[in-house]
Amino acid sequence: MFQTTIDHVGVEERAAKLGQRSIKAATKVQGIKLALSMIDLTTLEGKDSAGKVRAMCQKAKHPLPGNSEVPHVAAVCVYPNMITVAKQALAGTDINIAAVATGFPSGQYPLDIKLNDVRSAVNLGADEIDMVIDRGAFLSGHLSKVADEIALVKEACGAAHLKVILETAELETYDNIRKASWLSMEAGADFIKTSTGKLSQAATLPITLVMLEAIRDYWYETGKVIGMKPAGGIRTSKDAMKYLVLVKETLGDVWLTPHYFRFGASTLTNDLLMQLTKEMTGMYQSVDYFTVD
Amino acid sequence: MKKNSEAPHLEIVESRRLLFGDLWDYAPSPEKPVNLKKHYDLFIDGKFVPAKSGKTFSTINPATEESLAEVALADEADVDRAVKAARKAYQNVWSKMKPAERAKYIYRIARMIQEKARELCIIETMNGGKPIRESRDIDLPLVAAHFFFYAGWADKLDYAFAGRKARSIGVAGQIIPWNFPLLMAAWKIAPALATGNAVVLKPAETTPLTALHLAEIIQEADLPPGVVNIVTGDGGAGAAIVNHKDVDKIAFTGSTEVGKMIQKAIAGTKKKLTLELGGKAANIIFEDAPIDQAVEGIINGIYFNQGHVCCAGSRLLVQEGIVDVVTRKLWDRLRTLRVGNPLDKNTDIGAINSKMQLEKICSLVESGVDEGARMHQITCDLPERGFWFRPTFFTEVAQSHRIAQEEIFGPVLSMLTFRTPEEAIERANNTPYGLSAGVWTDKGSKIFKIASKLRAGVVWANTYNQFDPASPFGGYKESGFGREGGLHGLMPYVELI
Incomplete structure (x- = not known):
């Protein structure tokens, strides 16, 4: 296994430099459409209701009503209770249903409950499972406990894809993030994901770069293509374009698809739509012209 | 992945190469030229x-x-x-x-x-x-x-x-x-x-x-x-x-x-x-270096300003245990460098300053090939007019090769290897020049030990080509x-x- 440390000054400089790429004209339009197609449209709140989820699914199918050039999003991401509602609303589409499980967001539950959580979500029709790692175990050095748990969850997923949430804000250092990324990939993750979105600190460019580089090194060693999902805190088109630049220049074209790269976001969609409309019509529209779902 | 969509197939060529293509390419984004006096x-x-x-x-x-x-x-x-x-x-x-x-x-x-x-x-x-x-x-x-x-x-x-x-x-x-x-x-x-x-x-x-x-x-x-x-x-x-x-x-x-x-x-x-x-700086990468940042430092060390930098890290010294991984990462990073119109905001490598300099670079690179070093050069398109040189690095370089001794002053890197810290210091100092050097290791004590033995005016640790008016600059x-x-x-x- 190839391992290395991360120099935080260096990685932050590199991420900032990549963030300076100038994205204009056709590149911008194409990038925005690409970003839209990569969104895991998310609602993860205690107050989520069937009505709210149905409205979000409608948005997922037709982000910009009346414009067929705008792609639908990759998936909707909901709590297990909402899987059935989402499944009905998305019937007949290509849009996946991602469900958070394993005692999201803390993960502080007994293992059998976590595994049941996963099995039940898959039975209800989830195509993708977003699990959380046991950060307490990771930080206290019980790495094999974390890895074993991921492997068991992967088994419980069956055919469903597994995204492993590291909750990077709690891991704090880039070295930890790299270590946790590697461990997750070895234990069976299909995707690695930055955050639950429940903490104020979520995805950042340098954190994403560290994870993309881990994905690249894992691919160098094994040939397995692992996906990446930054989640939380990505709200503007400009930000989204920076993430795409990171993917393009770190991993290349193979990863520039919803199969291997996702944005976990709720408010990003409307800014992408607003910027896209501006590129198409030459002028900005009022926010009131974009539906809040 | 489910339903109608099929995951893109990864074509494995040249023992698994990343694909840096034009699936989503950057449109030209040039600054407007300034109107100059005649x-x-x-x-x-x-x-x-x-x-x-x-x-x-x-x-x-x-x-x-x-x-x-x-x-x-x-x-x-x-x-x-x-x-x-x-x-x-x-x-x-x-x-x-x-x-x-x-x-x-x-x-x-x-x-x-x-x-x-x-x-x-x-x-x-x-x-x-x-x-x-x-x-x-x-x-x-x-x-x-x-x-x-x-x-x-x-x-x-x-x-x-x-x-x-x-x-x-x-x-x-x-x-x-x-x-x-x-x-x-x-x-x-x-x-x-x-x-x-x-x-x-x-x-x-x-x-x-x-x-x-x-x-x-x-x-x-x-x-x-x-x-x-x-x-x-x-x-x-x-x-x-x-x-x-x-x-x-x-x-x-x-x-x-x-x-x-x-x-x-x-x-x-x-x-x-x-x-x-002039200079022919050693950029020393130890096994315990933060590799990805070190690779970035190598790039910044030699391809900054087309390598027209007196303190450029033009002699890369890599510890033997990580030669393969550094070479691979360096090559993949090299392929993402964008060579072309210097006024374009997305350009990483601009034009060689003059015809004379281009000729000098070409002749030294030729000597490298003739003397038996192995050349790695990217295959990007170049503009028709102007002076250009594709980013290049050499492996299997011996200390006695001209490309390891003479200042090339272009986007050309010579990679040498070493086994122990003593050997790294000896090789780094084995040059008539002594302007700058780089040391890459996560171990603080090693940085001080190595830096104090390098005969170079500027030694950068875990970074390269950093300048500040408050910091003195000059050579040995x-x-x-x-x-x-x-x-x-x-x-x-x-x-x-």
């Missing part, structure tokens, strides 16, 4: 004047080979005029002025540079070929910072050297290179002015334009006439400055070859001398002597009493 004169005694001979030379854009402007060609007579103007200004005005007043002028120049930064960085890129991203984010901010830094010293010289007083020297003749035209002018002019000296500066033959725009700023800033004089021309004008009897100090940045000629020429005269010459051995920047940068321009 003709530029010499700046002597506060006025723009043609050369006495009336001669001019054409300065070009190395990215297009198109002529940008005609520039006055100074000879001995013009240099003499400039030195006389400098002497007069030094004696009558500048050396007598209160230091705090001197500082005001330098601050004013610094602020005006900031105001005109956008225009200046575009001209720098048009005339020199460096990417706009670098002239905008590195050259220009550092130019202003140098003037600000030394403006601050102007009225604090009494505190700079404990127990000693600093007295100005007189007229400084300064000759600068083409790789950082405006930044080198700032490095030379700012400390000279702060210490109360007058200046005759000669920009490089291929890149005279930003220095002349700086002259316009100096004129606009109302600096007393003659304190700064800028004479453009070829080696003849440089020689005239070196050999002029009334010059008190020579500061030269450029090739070791010319540096030696200058030192011979002024031997036995009153002239003080500082030389900042054939890389020259004297320091520029920081408190040390005042020394060459003062007499301590």
Whole structure:
């Protein structure tokens, strides 16, 4: 296994430099459409209701009503209770249903409950499972406990894809993030994901770069293509374009698809739509012209 | 993945290569060229004047080979005029002025540079070929910072050297290179002015334009006439400055070859001398280095400014255990470098500064291949006109190869290997040069151990090519002597009493 440390000054400089790429004209339009197609449209709140989820699914199918050039999003991401509602609303589409499980967001539950959580979500029709790692175990050095748990969850997923949430804000250092990324990939993750979105600190460019580089090194060693999902805190088109630049220049074209790269976001969609409309019509529209779902 | 969509198949070629294609490519994003004057004169005694001979030379854009402007060609007579103007200004005005007043002028120049930064960085890129991203984010901010830094010293010289007083020297003749035209002018002019000296500066033959725009700023800033004089021309004008009897100090940045000629020429005269010459820096990567950041440091070390950097990390020393992984990562990183129009904001590697330099790079690269090193060169498209060289690195390089010993001054890296720290130090120091070096390891104690044994003026740890006006810069051995920047940068321009 190839391992290395991360120099935080260096990685932050590199991420900032990549963030300076100038994205204009056709590149911008194409990038925005690409970003839209990569969104895991998310609602993860205690107050989520069937009505709210149905409205979000409608948005997922037709982000910009009346414009067929705008792609639908990759998936909707909901709590297990909402899987059935989402499944009905998305019937007949290509849009996946991602469900958070394993005692999201803390993960502080007994293992059998976590595994049941996963099995039940898959039975209800989830195509993708977003699990959380046991950060307490990771930080206290019980790495094999974390890895074993991921492997068991992967088994419980069956055919469903597994995204492993590291909750990077709690891991704090880039070295930890790299270590946790590697461990997750070895234990069976299909995707690695930055955050639950429940903490104020979520995805950042340098954190994403560290994870993309881990994905690249894992691919160098094994040939397995692992996906990446930054989640939380990505709200503007400009930000989204920076993430795409990171993917393009770190991993290349193979990863520039919803199969291997996702944005976990709720408010990003409307800014992408607003910027896209501006590129198409030459002028900005009022926010009131974009539906809040 | 479920349903109709099928995951893209990864085509594994050349033992699994990442695919850096054009699935989502960046559209051109060029800065608009600045409208230049058709003709530029010499700046002597506060006025723009043609050369006495009336001669001019054409300065070009190395990215297009198109002529940008005609520039006055100074000879001995013009240099003499400039030195006389400098002497007069030094004696009558500048050396007598209160230091705090001197500082005001330098601050004013610094602020005006900031105001005109956008225009200046575009001209720098048009005339020199460096990417706009670098002239905008590195050259220009550092130019202003140098003037600000030394403006601050102007009225604090009494505190700079404990127990000693600093007295100005007189007229400084300064000759600068083409790789950082405006930044080198700032490095030379700012400390000279702060210490109360007058200046005759000669920009490089291929890149005279930003220095002349700086002259316009100096004129606009109302600096007393003659304190700064800028004479453009070829080696003849440089020689005239070196050999002029009334010059008190020579500061030269450029090739070791010319540096030696200058030192011979002024031997036995009153002239003080500082030389900042070539380099062949070792960039040492240990097994315990943060590899991805080190790879970035390698890239920044050698491909920054097309490798036209005297302190470039042109000799890469990699510990044997990580040679394969470093080579692979370096190659994949190299393939994402964007070579092309220097005015495009997404360009990483611009044009080679001149035809002459391109020929030099080509001949050294050829020698590398002939001597048996293995060449890795990316296959990007290049513009039809202009001077270009694809980013390249060599593996299987022996210490005795020319590409491991001579300064290439282009985007060409030579990779050597080592087994132990002792061997790394020995190899790093085994060069006639000694300007800079890099050390990459996550282990703090190792950094100090290695850095203290490297005979190089600047040693960077876990970074490379970082510059700051407060930090002294200069060489050992054939890389020259004297320091520029920081408190040390005042020394060459003062007499301590």
